[in-house]
Amino acid sequence: MRPALVIGTGLILALISAALSHTMQPVESGNLSAAAFFLQATTTPQPEGVSEIGSTDGIVVMGGVIVLIVIIPIILRRKHWMQSMQ
Secondary structure: OHHHHHHHHHHHHHHHHHHHHOOOOOOOOOOOHHHHOOOOOOOOOOOOOOOOOOOOHHHHHHHHHHHHHHHHHHHHHHHHHHHHHO
């Protein structure tokens, strides 16, 4: 089993390395007729809301939500633990 894992891991690393180091040749400008069918011009959407630099409102809200997710189950379990100790 161990040799199969080593060989499999080696093959995966070799394929990833080959994929990352392979460079594609640029397309000739005269041979774009086949690709033109798949290319469509799209407009760039306008930004909806620009965030204010230095604003931490979202971070504070998310911190509060995380604290509630952690604290509420502990408080509920604590009541159960206190009843079972008596």
